[in-house]
Every structure is written in structure tokens, then in C-alpha cells.
Amino acid sequence: MNCRVLILSFFxxxxxxxxxxxxxxxxxxxxxxxxxxxxxxQTRVFDLSDQQKTLRAVVSxxxxxGFIVERVNAPLGxxxxxxxxxxxxxxxxxxxxxxxxxxxNQVEIRANAIFNTKPIEDPKVYQxxxxxxxKSLFSS
Amino acid sequence: xxxxxLLTSCNTMPKPESFFQxxxxxxxxxxxxxxxxxxxxDTELLSASAAVLQDLGFQIEESNTYAGMLRAxxxxxxxxxxxxxxxxxxxxLGIFAQTAIVIPVDxxxxxxxxxxxxPIENSSSRFNxxxxxxxxxxxxxxxxxxQAIPPGLQSMEMIYDAKIYQQFFxxxxxxxxxxxxxI
Numbered sequence: 001m002n003c004r005v006l007i008l009s010f011f012x013x014x015x016x017x018x019x020x021x022x023x024x025x026x027x028x029x030x031x032x033x034x035x036x037x038x039x040x041x042q043t044r045v046f047d048l049s050d051q052q053k054t055l056r057a058v059v060s061x062x063x064x065x066g067f068i069v070e071r072v073n074a075p076l077g078x079x080x081x082x083x084x085x086x087x088x089x090x091x092x093x094x095x096x097x098x099x100x101x102x103x104x105n106q107v108e109i110r111a112n113a114i115f116n117t118k119p120i121e122d123p124k125v126y127q128x129x130x131x132x133x134x135k136s137l138f139s140s
Numbered sequence: 141x142x143x144x145x146l147l148t149s150c151n152t153m154p155k156p157e158s159f160f161q162x163x164x165x166x167x168x169x170x171x172x173x174x175x176x177x178x179x180x181x182d183t184e185l186l187s188a189s190a191a192v193l194q195d196l197g198f199q200i201e202e203s204n205t206y207a208g209m210l211r212a213x214x215x216x217x218x219x220x221x222x223x224x225x226x227x228x229x230x231x232x233l234g235i236f237a238q239t240a241i242v243i244p245v246d247x248x249x250x251x252x253x254x255x256x257x258x259p260i261e262n263s264s265s266r267f268n269x270x271x272x273x274x275x276x277x278x279x280x281x282x283x284x285x286x287q288a289i290p291p292g293l294q295s296m297e298m299i300y301d302a303k304i305y306q307q308f309f310x311x312x313x314x315x316x317x318x319x320x321x322x323i
Contacts, residue, residue, distance in 0.1 A: 055207050056258040063272060064166050065159070066298070069254050074206035084296045086154040093159050113159065120156050129160035 041123040043110045044130050045102055046137065051077065054107050054137065058097050061136035065129075067095060091116055095129075109133070172302055174270040175309045179316050182208055182257065185267055188315040189255050192308065195315075198253060208257040218249035218277050244282035244289055251275045251299075271308060273299040 048054050058079050059069050067081035077099035085091040095113040102108045111129050113120045120126075179185045182205070189210055190200055198212035223245040234241035253273050260266040276296045282289035 052206060053258075056256070059207060059209060059256050060258070060270070063254070063256065063270065064162060064170060066163070066166070068252070068272070068274060069209065069211070069256070071202065072204045072207040072209050074204060079207075083159075085159060091153055115156055115159070120159075122156055125156045125160055128157060132160060132162055 048107050049105045057137040061133045184319050188319040192311045192315045210255040213252045218246035239285040242282045244279040247280040248278045
């Protein structure tokens with residue numbers, strides 16, 4: 001009996017200690033070097049001045065890739081699309097593309113994607129997207 | 141072991157590199173889903189497209205004139221006789237094995253259409269219209285003896301039936317004509 005009380009009290013002390021140390025890390029919202037790297041390969045600058053044409057080309061590229069375009073916000077230059085992937089549609093890919101004018105004759109396009117709630121951080125994935133987008137931008 | 145290996149091979153996750161790579165059939169699907177329509181105004185074309193989708197029983201969920209986009213959905217029952225017969229057949233087989241087996245069947249479906257259009261280069265009166273149809277299916281729940289098979293198993297498929305696209309574009313051509321002539 002005494003042993004049981006001892007184990008229980010030890011457990012409560014442990015729990016009390018653990019609740020005291022659940023402070024969020026200080027660098028939770030700070031930009032790390034890795035994030036800057038990810039951002040750099042998610043972004044490309046194109047020599048284009050027509051924002052509307054660029055937006056339509058982004059939508060077209062996503063549709064070519066089998067994505068379903070869910071939302072388009074023209075003033076923000078934002079396109080959100082998603083598709084099921086894999087055998088038996090076991091995976092779900094979501095992509096967000098933003099189009100921002102850069103100066104008078106350039107646009108900055110940033111794409112980021114998640115696969116089954118996990119962010120995709122492989123640069124090759126974004127290279128493939130931009131190569132498809134390039135075809136769509138300069139063929140229509 | 142062999143069964144387990146087969147199961148894992150069936151459920152292999154795709155490589156992320158393939159998500160943004162054009163598939164060999166993407167050009168074929170694009171041709172199937174696109175048509176060139178002659179009209180002077182893009183708003184007329186978009187409004188004619190919305191009218192066709194409404195005629196087909198769709199509800200317009202989102203429209204964006206700047207991007208030349210429409211998104212519409214319609215809800216329908218997904219029950220099929222073949223699946224119901226299969227369910228009864230399995231249930232009868234289960235009685236012989238002294239277990240009540242109720243296999244899940246397709247219950248409900250949402251058919252969605254995404255339409256985009258853009259003017260063709262060097263032409264003010266010709267537009268490229270592309271529509272993509274796809275459907276999401278929800279299955280019913282099931283059970284095997286005392287073990288329940290959870291409901292809500294969802295699957296999604298793109299619709300590549302050429303006839304559906306031909307019918308849509310035939311209706312759209314008529315609708316554009318009516319829209320232009322205000323009929």
C-alpha cells in the first residue's frame with residue numbers, strides 16, 4: 001500500500017514538473033536560414049508585365065497538372081488548388097501560388113505545396129512546377 | 141507475407157517530384173477539355189457558361205471575371221444497383237458463415253466543374269474555354285460481424301468521358317449564340 005502511494009506521488013510530482021516547462025520556444029516565429037532557403041526556391045521572377053495574363057497562365061498550368069482550382073483572388077494574385085495523388089487517392093496535395101508585381105516589367109511568383117498536411121521542401125518539386133508554368137506562360 | 145507485400149505495394153505513396161510533372165496524357169486531356177469559342181466579350185462567354193451549368197443542374201459556387209473562372213457543383217445520389225446487389229449477395233454468403241457482413245457502398249456524390257477561359261493571342265474575338273469535371277464519392281458505413289467499418293471513406297475521380305465534354309461544349313455554343321443575340 002505504501003509503495004503504491006509513493007509511486008502515485010512520484011507520478012504527480014513528475015506531471016507538475018512537466019506542466020511548468022510547456023513554454024513555447026522563443027524562436028517559434030523567427031525566420032531561420034532553412035526557411036529563407038525554402039522561400040528562395042519557391043520563388044521565381046519572370047519578365048512579364050500583364051498581371052491578368054500571368055494569373056490565367058498559373059490557373060492553366062495547375063489544371064494541366066491535374067489540380068482542381070479552388071479559389072482565385074485577383075487583387076491579391078492568389079490561387080489555391082488541390083488534387084488527390086497516389087494509388088487509391090491515398091494522398092492529398094494542396095498548392096498555393098501568389099503573383100506579385102515586381103517593378104513595372106516583372107512579376108514574382110511564389111508557390112508552396114503541402115502533401116498530406118506536411119510541407120513539401122524538396123527543391124526539385126518546385127523546379128518541376130516552374131518548368132510547367134513557363135510552358136503555360138509563354139505558349140498561350 | 142506475400143499478402144502483406146501486395147498490400148504495401150498497393151498503398152505506395154507517390155513521389156512528391158511527380159506532383160508538378162506533366163503526365164504523358166495531360167495534353168490529351170487538355171484537348172478533350174478545351175474548345176475555341178468565337179465571341180466578342182469575355183463576360184458574355186462567362187455568363188453563357190454559367191447559364192449552361194445552371195441548365196445542367198449545377199450551383200455556381202465561385203465566379204471570377206478577372207481570372208475568367210467559374211466553379212460549380214451539384215449533389216447527387218451515388219447509389220448503383222450493381223453495388224446494392226453485391227451487398228445483398230455478400231450478406232447472404234455471410235449468413236452461411238454465421239457472420240453478418242455489410243459491405244460499404246457508394247452513397248453520395250458531388251460532381252464539380254471548374255471552367256476557365258482566356259483570349260487567344262492576337263485575336264480579340266476568340267477565346268479558349270476549358271472545363272474540368274470531377275466527382276467526389278462518399279461511401280456508406282459497413283460491418284463485419286461485430287467489427288464496424290467506419291463511414292465517410294471518400295474517393296475522388298476525374299471525369300474523362302469525351303461525350304460529357306462534347307455535350308457541354310455543344311450546349312455552350314448554342315448558349316453563346318443566344319447570349320449574343322439576347323434571345
